[in-house]
Amino acid sequence: MASKHQPAWWKEAVVYQIYPRSFKDGNGDGVGDLKGIIEKLDYIQSLDVNAVWLNPIFKSPNDDGGYDISDYYAIQPEFGTMAEFDQLLEGLHQRKLKLIIDLVLNHSSDEHPWFQESKKSKDNPYRDYYFWRPGSNDLPPNNWPSFFGGSAWQLDKGTGEYYLHLFSKKQPDLNWETPALRQEFHNLMKFWLDKGVDGLRLDVISAISKQTDFSDTPTDDFNETIRIKYANGPRLKEFIKEANEQVWSKYNVMTVGEGPGITPQNALEYLEENEGLNMIFHFGHMYMDQGPGGRFDPIPWSLHDFKSIFKIWNDTFKERGWGSVFLGNHDFPRMVSRWGNDKEYWSESSKLLLTLLLTMPGTPFVFMGDEIGMTNIKLNSVSESQDIESQNGWREAQKKGTSEKEFLKAMNYAGRDNARTPFQWTHDGNRGFTSGTPWMQINPNHTSISVDIQESAPDSILNFFRAMVNLRKLHPVLSYGDYLPVETKVANLFLYFREDKKEKMLILLNFSNELINLPDDIISHLTTRVIGNYYERKTFKALNPWEACVYTC
Numbered sequence: 271m272a273s274k275h276q277p278a279w280w281k282e283a284v285v286y287q288i289y290p291r292s293f294k295d296g297n298g299d300g301v302g303d304l305k306g307i308i309e310k311l312d313y314i315q316s317l318d319v320n321a322v323w324l325n326p327i328f329k330s331p332n333d334d335g336g337y338d339i340s341d342y343y344a345i346q347p348e349f350g351t352m353a354e355f356d357q358l359l360e361g362l363h364q365r366k367l368k369l370i371i372d373l374v375l376n377h378s379s380d381e382h383p384w385f386q387e388s389k390k391s392k393d394n395p396y397r398d399y400y401f402w403r404p405g406s407n408d409l410p411p412n413n414w415p416s417f418f419g420g421s422a423w424q425l426d427k428g429t430g431e432y433y434l435h436l437f438s439k440k441q442p443d444l445n446w447e448t449p450a451l452r453q454e455f456h457n458l459m460k461f462w463l464d465k466g467v468d469g470l471r472l473d474v475i476s477a478i479s480k481q482t483d484f485s486d487t488p489t490d491d492f493n494e495t496i497r498i499k500y501a502n503g504p505r506l507k508e509f510i511k512e513a514n515e516q517v518w519s520k521y522n523v524m525t526v527g528e529g530p531g532i533t534p535q536n537a538l539e540y541l542e543e544n545e546g547l548n549m550i551f552h553f554g555h556m557y558m559d560q561g562p563g564g565r566f567d568p569i570p571w572s573l574h575d576f577k578s579i580f581k582i583w584n585d586t587f588k589e590r591g592w593g594s595v596f597l598g599n600h601d602f603p604r605m606v607s608r609w610g611n612d613k614e615y616w617s618e619s620s621k622l623l624l625t626l627l628l629t630m631p632g633t634p635f636v637f638m639g640d641e642i643g644m645t646n647i648k649l650n651s652v653s654e655s656q657d658i659e660s661q662n663g664w665r666e667a668q669k670k671g672t673s674e675k676e677f678l679k680a681m682n683y684a685g686r687d688n689a690r691t692p693f694q695w696t697h698d699g700n701r702g703f704t705s706g707t708p709w710m711q712i713n714p715n716h717t718s719i720s721v722d723i724q725e726s727a728p729d730s731i732l733n734f735f736r737a738m739v740n741l742r743k744l745h746p747v748l749s750y751g752d753y754l755p756v757e758t759k760v761a762n763l764f765l766y767f768r769e770d771k772k773e774k775m776l777i778l779l780n781f782s783n784e785l786i787n788l789p790d791d792i793i794s795h796l797t798t799r800v801i802g803n804y805y806e807r808k809t810f811k812a813l814n815p816w817e818a819c820v821y822t823c
């Protein structure tokens with residue numbers, strides 16, 4: 271069946287996400303920076319990826335890992351200078367690599383001049399760049415909870431009103447109802463696109479249109495509140511369409527919107543050709559193991575649910591729009607610790623997850639470190655966390671009488687620190703990341719998980735990743751082909767075909783520590799194995815623990 275999707279670079283790209291603070295320190299202050307990334311351009315190119323997504327690199331008090339921007343036109347001084355940014359962009363382009371920057375337009379830092387002005391008085395010209403509302407009887411305007419615990423409203427004594435902050439109180443939400451604010455952001459996007467940036471990752475874009483009646487949320491389920499109250503606001507489509515008309519349509523730019531709260535039912539509304547975004551990050555699988563209390567209320571996940579979420583989304587984008595696939599990023603625990611087995615089957619399950627990521631429909635986004643199987647880190651106290659979401663989460667948990675031991679368990683399972691430990695370049699200490707003292711402790715298992723160990727080992731995760739990326743490039747069916755999941759009663763088996771008019775491939779994944787016998791009708795398809803994470807298949811009739819293999823049929 272011919273693909274209905276028009277070809278585009280970003281549909282065929284494999285994107286590599288870099289969290290600059292933790293990738294490579296180029297000046298010895300223990301904090302990753304642009305100079306460090308420039309030093310590692312040849313490594314990035316050796317991965318055979320096509321684009322790099324940088325988490326925010328703009329001036330920020332760093333209350334939330336740079337997602338609190340105080341100057342959208344300036345590089346975070348800790349990360350370097352605009353000259354180094356230009357050098358990095360040039361270095362990427364010379365290697366035929368594209369650059370995607372991360373713009374945070376739902377909120378700014380409270381140290382941004384706009385907010386400093388806005389809070390001065392009720393009639394300040396910048397007052398309506400943010401949302402201010404009177405409370406009542408010392409209570410906030412409504413019951414909305416922040417993503418980071420507590421109320422989403424903060425009282426400002428200066429004018430006696432509350433301002434909205436869906437995230438930390440140092441991240442006041444911007445008011446997109448104000449045309450001057452939207453114009454400011456159109457100018458901002460043009461500035462960075464004129465410099466030659468190839469893509470925009472738009473942070474929490476699903477929340478930029480607010481329901482300005484600010485009525486209470488009717489539910490205690492946080493992810494439900496995101497869906498019905500924070501995301502999918504009445505003017506969201508309009509604001510995206512306007513940005514497309516005013517800016518994106520004038521550039522050959524890829525736009526990917528981070529869309530917490532966007533659903534399979536409404537996603538295509540935001541991806542209309544020439545009106546919408548090119549693609550979105552959706553979170554069905556990423557919230558699957560979060561209970562009603564959100565991240566620090568973990569619940570077991572099931573492969574059954576995991577499979578049905580992938581089916582729902584792959585069906586959504588079968589004819590129109592375009593999907594994105596990620597299994598980890600800077601906001602979630604390491605994929606091999608969360609979905610795999612980072613102990614006895616650390617290598618096999620890392621490779622299995624990379625196989626899934628790189629054989630699914632949609633553009634794969636690989637989080638730095640997952641190509642070498644970096645794992646979660648075990649913090650011994652909450653005070654070791656450097657993530658405001660965990661620190662605030664602990665503050666809220668204490669109010670409910672949760673013990674530190676209990677909270678620490680949830681934090682070590684689900685917290686974002688897991689994804690932000692320094693990249694493990696060498697097996698001997700911090701030297702691979704920094705010549706100084708790293709801003710965050712490096713995972714002690716760097717002695718066995720590091721680039722220098724894996725670079726020359728033919729069966730390493732790193733070299734499997736390279737082979738898997740290459741396989742995806744050689745077989746357009748893995749980008750544009752149909753997705754045909756195989757129904758199976760076997761709980762831990764994940765099987766699916768990818769098919770187009772020229773080719774049919776079968777992907778077999780065993781999400782368990784046990785040997786699994788394959789159904790007979792599957793075995794008949796097993797002609798040529800093109801890649802696998804076990805040297806040779808001990809038996810045709812079964813999959814080894816955490817075995818992943820791809821066959822052409």
Ligand code: ISL
Pocket residue numbers: 334335337338374417437473474528530564565600601659
């Ligand atoms: O971490 C989450 C809460 O469970 C995610 O849902 C995340 O907060 C949400 O998807 C928005 O993430 C983005 O915006 C945040 C920032 O902290 C995240 O790092 C960023 O990816 C506020 O800017």
Ligand code: CA
Pocket residue numbers: 295296297298299300301302303348
């Ligand atoms: Ca540095």
